[in-house]
Amino acid sequence: MKKASILLIFFILIVSCKQNKKEKGQIVSEKIEFTEIVKEDYELYKPNKEIKGVLILFGGYPESADDIKREFQILDIARENSIAVLLSNFNQKLWLKENEKHQLAKKLQDIVVENELPTENIFVGGFSSGGVVSLLISDFIIGMKQFYIDPKGVFIVDSPIDLIALYKSSEKNIERNFSKPSIQESTWLLENLGKNFGNPKDNIEKYEKNAVFTYRTNNISNLKKLKRTKIRLYTEPDTLWWKENRMADYEQMNAFYIKKLSESLAQKGFEGVEYIPTTDKGFRANGEI
Structure with a gap:
């Protein structure tokens, strides 16, 4: 990333968090x-x-x-x-x-x-x-x-932030078969997301429940x-x-x-x-x- x-x-x-802002150019000596x-x-x-x-x-x-x-x-x-x-x-x-x-x-x-x-x-x-x-x-x-x-x-x-997006992108990367690091990461993601939540086309609610955002x-x-x-x-x-x-x-x-x-x-x-x-x-x- x-x-x-x-x-x-x-x-x-x-x-x-600074409620009392310092003037520009002020030098902190301590x-x-x-x-x-x-x-x-x-x-x-x-x-x-x-x-x-x-x-x-x-x-x-x-x-x-x-x-x-x-x-x-x-x-x-x-x-x-x-x-x-x-x-x-x-x-x-x-x-x-x-x-x-x-x-x-x-x-x-x-x-x-x-x-x-x-x-x-x-x-x-x-x-x-x-x-x-x-x-x-x-x-x-x-x-x-x-x-x-x-x-x-x-x-x-x-x-x-979007777990379904990760799943779908991983499918594309494996099908594309272009980059070894990408294939390795995508294979791992599909295995882990699938194991925990299933395929998003069948279990979208599980993805929504756990993701920051579902586009x-x-x-x-x-x-x-x-x-x-x-x-x-x-x-x-x-x-x-x-x-x-x-x-x-x-x-x-x-x-x-x-x-x-x-x-x-x-x-x-x-x-x-x-x-x-x-x-x-x-x-x-x-x-x-």
């Missing part, structure tokens, strides 16, 4: 010290003094906290702006079961409480499949009264609690790269469904949604596309 520049993404937190807390399932970097906000990040399908830290070098920016950053090791999820939502929400709240983090400016974001987790868990937290860590904003970066039926039932939450949808619709490397059409790309989701949310009265397509930002830390 191609990824966007973290500097652009982090702008959501800097802009949204160096803000961070405490680093490394646990089995997360890493936390928090200012030693005032904490103005909390940013919770979920990585892509195989990514751990270390991977997020390497690919998205935001800790210096967070330090300068007194932002605590929680890097989660929770990954390898394209959907969340109900018990997983309960467990993850409780875990996040426990981390906030144990580390005395503020709850009024929490932002959640994720890259690729981590964006799916971010949206689903944020909707769940806001909808459950026992949790008091409601996110103020959520963002995703090039996330596979075919315009279903956003797993996002309803986010109607008053700021949402940013980042994607890089690099159609040329996908055509050359995967022979994929625009309608097979995450970018297509992310744009359609933004349109659907706007039609349904979600006022805080921003769709942000990027250009030439989709590079890894080592320079690879």
